[in-house]
Every structure is written in C-alpha cells, then in structure tokens.
Amino acid sequence: AHSKGTSLLDPNRIINVAHRGASGYAPEHTMPAYEMGHKTFKADYIEIDLQMTKDGQLIAMHDETVDRTTNGTGAVKDKTLAEIKKLDAGSWFNEANPTLAKKSYVGLKVPTLQEVLSKYGKHANYYIETKSPEVYPGMEQKLLDVLKQNGLSSNKVKSGQVLIQSFSEASLQKVRAIDPNVPLVQLMEANEVKAMTDDRLTAIRQYAVGVGPSFKALTRENVAAIRAHDLLLHPYTVNEKADMVRMLDYGVTGVFTNYADRFNDVVKGL
C-alpha cells in the first residue's frame, strides 16, 4: 500500500497524476479542472502542459493553437497574453460533453503558470511539461524563473514536488543545465517505446528519474526492463479501470489519467 508520507519519488509509492487536471470532468487546463484533480480527487500531482505567448508568458495549454480548447483561432506564439485572456476556454467542453456541461464553465480563462502556482503554492505538487520547446526558445529558463519566483526551486521544495517532463530530451537537458537538481521525466511515444534499448534506458537514467511512455506500447516485459533501470514509470493516458489494473499488474509506479477518481478506486482495490 502506498502512503502519503512516502516520498513522491519512492518507486513503492503509486502516483496518481491528474492529467490536464480532472480533464474527464471539467475543461482541461482550467482552474476548475485543477481544483477537482487536486482537492476533490486528491491526486498526487496536477499536470500542466506549457505553451508560451508572443510576449513570453507561460500558459497552461496542451495544443500549439487555441483552436480546440477556446473560442479563438491561431497559434499561441502569435498572441499576447492579453489576447489569450479574452478567450473562452470552457464553452467548448460543454458543447463536446453535454452530459457534463456546467454553466460555470462558460467564459473560463486560460490560466498562466503563475496563476496556478499562486493558487496552490506549496500545497500542491506539479508535473509540468515543456511542450513544443523548439517553437519557444527560452521556455526552460522562463519556467525555472517562474518556479524560483514562487519559492518552488528544487532546493526549496520537498523531493519530487515539482517534476518537469518533456518528449524532448534537448528540453530536459536545458532544464538540467540550469538546475541539475530538478527531477526530470522523459516522455516517450509508442514508437519510441517499441524501439527502446537497454542503452537508451541507461542514457535516460543519467538525466531523468523516470519515463512517461504511452501506455498502449507497454507490455509486462518492457515495464520490467524500464523498472530494472531504476526509472519511475508513469504511463499516459490511462482512463479505463481495466487498463489501470493491467498497468499496476505490470509494475508501473503511477499513471497519468483524466479520471483520478477512478485510479484512486483501483489503487484501493474497488
């Protein structure tokens, strides 16, 4: 059984990551989604994807464009924060999910990283992804600056309170060059998992504490291989209870899920 008193980086602790917040129930990367993930479901982490505005502000958004998750159109990199703040980041969810729609979601704003950190401070744990780092030169420095301004630098937080994840090794290496003590997680698409070698895992372990692979590519065998390299293993995005059970049986150390409540049930054996 996992204990909340155990370090977040302890491989014996099963980690529940609220992927884009409680994004199965509320519009992804909005304050209500984070609040539900953190407070209602008590997930271990709030997951935050980062994009950067034209004026260099880090915002919580998955896509490079605002098209899917707001009422606007166009690339984040071509918009100022003021322009992003005019957009409605909640109505799309109501339209896409009529049974989950809430009036309170209409007109929700895209949060900045700063706003999320201001709200939760040291009371939450953050699993932050540098998205499209090649599109946003300097985003790693900006991220570490914002963390520092909020008292969340690696030397000021409990172990694992802030994890930085990316599909880009180059981006993780940039973070490491600035602060070698931030725990890092290397994300892997399914094809990378299938091409994975022991040499690659050894190399990843030099800079990262864990890997975040697509759960679809995981097998009992490759889970064992990853775990044998002393890497934490948090697959994405595990939304069905049967898959959660199967992943735990293979030996993962946590999951990213849009349904943190379901994963709590599975971990409790419900």
Ligand code: G3P
């Ligand atoms: O960060 C883990 C997982 O979220 C990676 O995929 O596309 O949902 O950010 P994506």
Ligand code: CA
């Ligand atoms: Ca992500």
